[in-house]
Amino acid sequence: MITASPKLVSKIPSGPIESRWTRHKDSLKLVSPTNKRKFTILVVGTGLAGASAAASLAELGYNVKAFCIQDSPRRAHSIAAQGGINAAKNYRNDGDSVWRLFYDTIKGGDFRAREANVYRLAELSVNIIDQCVAQGVPFAREYGGLLDNRSFGGAQVSRTFYARGQTGQQLLLGAYGAMMRQVEEGRVALYPRREMLDLVVINGQARGIICRNLVTGQLEAYAGDAVVLCTGGYGNAYFLATYAKNSNATAIWRCYKRGAFFANPCFTQIHPTCIPVTGDYQSKLTLMSESLRNDGRVWVPKKKGDTRPPNEIPEDERDYFLERRYPSYGNLAPRDIASRAVKAVCDEGRGVGASGRAVYLDFSDTIREKGLDYIKEKYGNLFEMYQHITGEDPYKVPMRIYPAVHYTMGGLWVDYNLMSTIPGLFVLGEANFSDHGANRLGASALMQGLADGYFIIPYTIGDYFASVSLPKVSTDRDEFRDAQASVEAKLKKLLAIQGKKTVLEFHRELGLLLWDYVGMARNAQGLQHAIEKIRALRQEFWQNVQVPGSNDMLNKSLEMAGRVADFLELAELMAIDALHREESCGAHFREEYQTPDGEALRNDEKFAYVAAWEYKGDDQPPELHQEPLIFEFVKPTVRSYK
Amino acid sequence: MNKKKMTLHLKIWRQANAQAPGRFVLYTVKDLSPDMSFLEMLDVLNEELTKKGELPVEFDSDCREGICGTCGFVINGVAHGPRRGRTVCQLYLRDFQDGQTVTLEPFRAKAFPVIKDLVVDRSAFDRIMAAGGYISVDTGSAPDANSILIPKEVAEAAFDAAACIGCGACVAACPNASASLFVSAKIAHLALLPQGQPERHRRVLKMVAQMDKENFGNCSNHGECEAVCPKNISIKYIALMRRDYLRALLAK
Ligand SMILES: Cc1cc2nc3c(=O)[nH]c(=O)nc-3n(C[C@H](O)[C@H](O)[C@H](O)COP(=O)(O)OP(=O)(O)OC[C@H]3O[C@@H](n4cnc5c(N)ncnc54)[C@H](O)[C@@H]3O)c2cc1C
Ligand code: SF4
Ligand code: FES
Numbered sequence: 001m002i003t004a005s006p007k008l009v010s011k012i013p014s015g016p017i018e019s020r021w022t023r024h025k026d027s028l029k030l031v032s033p034t035n036k037r038k039f040t041i042l043v044v045g046t047g048l049a050g051a052s053a054a055a056s057l058a059e060l061g062y063n064v065k066a067f068c069i070q071d072s073p074r075r076a077h078s079i080a081a082q083g084g085i086n087a088a089k090n091y092r093n094d095g096d097s098v099w100r101l102f103y104d105t106i107k108g109g110d111f112r113a114r115e116a117n118v119y120r121l122a123e124l125s126v127n128i129i130d131q132c133v134a135q136g137v138p139f140a141r142e143y144g145g146l147l148d149n150r151s152f153g154g155a156q157v158s159r160t161f162y163a164r165g166q167t168g169q170q171l172l173l174g175a176y177g178a179m180m181r182q183v184e185e186g187r188v189a190l191y192p193r194r195e196m197l198d199l200v201v202i203n204g205q206a207r208g209i210i211c212r213n214l215v216t217g218q219l220e221a222y223a224g225d226a227v228v229l230c231t232g233g234y235g236n237a238y239f240l241a242t243y244a245k246n247s248n249a250t251a252i253w254r255c256y257k258r259g260a261f262f263a264n265p266c267f268t269q270i271h272p273t274c275i276p277v278t279g280d281y282q283s284k285l286t287l288m289s290e291s292l293r294n295d296g297r298v299w300v301p302k303k304k305g306d307t308r309p310p311n312e313i314p315e316d317e318r319d320y321f322l323e324r325r326y327p328s329y330g331n332l333a334p335r336d337i338a339s340r341a342v343k344a345v346c347d348e349g350r351g352v353g354a355s356g357r358a359v360y361l362d363f364s365d366t367i368r369e370k371g372l373d374y375i376k377e378k379y380g381n382l383f384e385m386y387q388h389i390t391g392e393d394p395y396k397v398p399m400r401i402y403p404a405v406h407y408t409m410g411g412l413w414v415d416y417n418l419m420s421t422i423p424g425l426f427v428l429g430e431a432n433f434s435d436h437g438a439n440r441l442g443a444s445a446l447m448q449g450l451a452d453g454y455f456i457i458p459y460t461i462g463d464y465f466a467s468v469s470l471p472k473v474s475t476d477r478d479e480f481r482d483a484q485a486s487v488e489a490k491l492k493k494l495l496a497i498q499g500k501k502t503v504l505e506f507h508r509e510l511g512l513l514l515w516d517y518v519g520m521a522r523n524a525q526g527l528q529h530a531i532e533k534i535r536a537l538r539q540e541f542w543q544n545v546q547v548p549g550s551n552d553m554l555n556k557s558l559e560m561a562g563r564v565a566d567f568l569e570l571a572e573l574m575a576i577d578a579l580h581r582e583e584s585c586g587a588h589f590r591e592e593y594q595t596p597d598g599e600a601l602r603n604d605e606k607f608a609y610v611a612a613w614e615y616k617g618d619d620q621p622p623e624l625h626q627e628p629l630i631f632e633f634v635k636p637t638v639r640s641y642k
Numbered sequence: 643m644n645k646k647k648m649t650l651h652l653k654i655w656r657q658a659n660a661q662a663p664g665r666f667v668l669y670t671v672k673d674l675s676p677d678m679s680f681l682e683m684l685d686v687l688n689e690e691l692t693k694k695g696e697l698p699v700e701f702d703s704d705c706r707e708g709i710c711g712t713c714g715f716v717i718n719g720v721a722h723g724p725r726r727g728r729t730v731c732q733l734y735l736r737d738f739q740d741g742q743t744v745t746l747e748p749f750r751a752k753a754f755p756v757i758k759d760l761v762v763d764r765s766a767f768d769r770i771m772a773a774g775g776y777i778s779v780d781t782g783s784a785p786d787a788n789s790i791l792i793p794k795e796v797a798e799a800a801f802d803a804a805a806c807i808g809c810g811a812c813v814a815a816c817p818n819a820s821a822s823l824f825v826s827a828k829i830a831h832l833a834l835l836p837q838g839q840p841e842r843h844r845r846v847l848k849m850v851a852q853m854d855k856e857n858f859g860n861c862s863n864h865g866e867c868e869a870v871c872p873k874n875i876s877i878k879y880i881a882l883m884r885r886d887y888l889r890a891l892l893a894k
Contacts, residue, residue: 052781055781056781056782059780059781070704070710071702071712071763071764071765072711072764072767072808074711074768074771075705075711075712075808077704077710079705079709079710079711080707080709080710089787127782127784129787130784130785130786130787131779131781131782132787133787133790134777134779134783134790134837135776135777135837136776136800136831136832136835136837136838138797138800138801138804138835139787139797140797141792141793141796141797141798143793143794144791145791145792145793145794146788147787147788163801164801166709169805169807170804176771177771177775177776177777178776178779178781180775180776181772181776181778183768183772184772184774215757244704244705244706245703245704245705245706246704278675278677279675279677281678281682281685281686282682283679283681283685283706284706286706286707385707385708385732388708388728388734389679389734391734391736454782455781455782458781500693502689502692504685504689546693548692548696549697553658553659553758554659554700554758554761555700556700557688557692557698
């Protein structure tokens, strides 16, 4: 039975879903304009969530300090998002509405997200587009000057706004610009090339952070009245992923160890259309945007081991397996479903390419019907990227694609106000668990990051400040000194081991373990095996890792060592969570729980809850807390895209 | 997939920190796959150096797909290397020859001090952006997105300029170390859109003033910037920036 944990107070408002957010906002306490500047907010991360939050909070008059790993805040991982951002504008007149976006998103997440959060997200989506256009984001337009849209997976309406294949870049430059304006106004202070390595908690409240200055190696302490984590997802635990190289879990993991609960860590998204792995030297995988599935058709040969080049395989010997299995959504089936279908045909021995672990994404029909220029205009940069990487021309031969790790739905648990279980620690964007349940639909991460940063945190943080007492603290306090000392000890330890294996070798090994046992398909035996292997690898890491250089210099190996050390701990929690969830839902596919035709088999009676894990010490198993998911407005059904 | 293995000889600029003198050091890396990216080849070198107890070569990179602008150094005298329209992270070893000697050095410009090895400080770009690289609109005050009509051609033209990734190669390639291409790209992006008009004069004056403060040189129309720009940003924007600057001065 599901039992609500008293430690998880979600603060979800009651009443009609359409007016929940409005009424909640009206009930939140305010901070007067003159008092706002007395509060200092530490915003960690400057991606879409962080930059939009920093800008909006500073506009209100708060004092903001913004931190990021890169040399410039504009380079956060959000910059790489390609395909687009959803909004329920219904500009197409194709029947879209806030309700429909809400329904698609909650169904897309396989009914493992909160209704109220998802509804709010759909509601705010329309304001986001307005805001971004006003900032000068050059979204795609039609000849008449109106905004253009495309379709994304898991939806039967066209609601995705886009800026060529560089939507994330343009949205982030908009948010970055808004933040830089506040830098000029003196209300945001920027701290680039900094890595947050610990959270400082005083009297139960988040009051500061410890950072490493990545240029000098010096540890720096910053005090504030609240900490807003916008540090992105943890998919790089798998080593090979579509994430930027610096994406990591360190900030959220160290907050977990300071008392923030970690929710649904096993919900990790594997995206169907990425460029396949070519060699063991490979450092990352590259996404080919989901938008390509608007015009590309996915297929493999019907025959096993068919090595003919694609253009020599006649039409009736091809299996357009997504269209066959999911006739109503076809190539636009959601990511989890499409990825599993790709894996299934490759497991059958029908995969293509040298490794046999790839399928075709073929544009020849569209090129024939609509012409080359149509494709060039819509996807030119993606085609170019594909050609750079593979050396093949996708205008002539179909792309070869395979699933890769892409996004993490799990993250730190937050209440409706985006506050974690540590008062004063707020978590935004991909770093939290809030809106996507067990599977995220395409074009909804950008939407969530910006909703959190532009339109939610500016309201909810004021309520926190107005409700609690926050005596002034300085970084001279013991709590700061202790945190700094523990960070320093850890760095020294990493450097002192001087073993035989590099950080990269450990990371690759961990990645393979996760991919094999906590990847697209999982089972109890494999997960138990993974847990043992991860523990052993972690032990070996702390005895045998070799980290070159010293602490008092720019030292990327040392940075990576700290991040891999944290991945080695988080990976175990991912496996524990996957093992405990004895059902299949969304991206979490347990082989033991499937329908006869291989679809996910949910168990709402036992598992319609958020699994939030509490850290209990390095030698103790984490404690599970359940937040039941209550569906008042939609009825959880079998998620069908057939 | 290409099976033949390659060897590269690398002459790499090593510099311990901003104050230390730097020098070139020669390395040879063997058994490389032509399908490997150039940065993956440096990863391989760094693994070897680490195992030998030497310090790895520091270089910046993040997205490794040409969009974040983090990577960038000079390869055989050319910022971002031999392939036009690409960043360093988008180079593959098939773009090089087996046995070739390749020289790697950091972007050189007074405004971009070296931090270590191939890593430089480009924070001057952020300060220029802070001076005016945006439209001043507070969160929550925007009208409906479709109330501003923007013809497709205009949106596309603005996009071409907005595609700048802020990598700094233009500065490194310019004999005067001018930042004009970078600055003009942002000015053009916003000047081409209706939303950018109210602050058009103010923006160009403030951004140019900040650029001058940051130790960048003047533009004297060499065009080297355009040739190395991984996003093919056009020097016509520099002309636009100049026109706007003069107009703004006159209007003042
Ligand atoms: C290739 C690709 C394409 C995508 N395309 C789309 C798309 O088309 N549509 C869509 O909706 N979503 C897309 N996504 C997902 C989406 O881009 C991300 O989920 C989203 O951008 C995350 O934003 P964020 O602000 O939460 O974090 P990020 O953008 O990841 O930013 C994290 C920030 O935190 C900082 N940081 C991290 N750790 C620390 C630390 N310890 N100390 C200090 N700073 C730290 C980083 O420096 C960075 O500034 C895509 C993702 C990928 C990988
Ligand atoms: S103009 Fe081109 S070279 Fe210069 S910073 Fe922008 S993208 Fe880089
Ligand atoms: S690493 Fe992002 S552009 Fe090269």
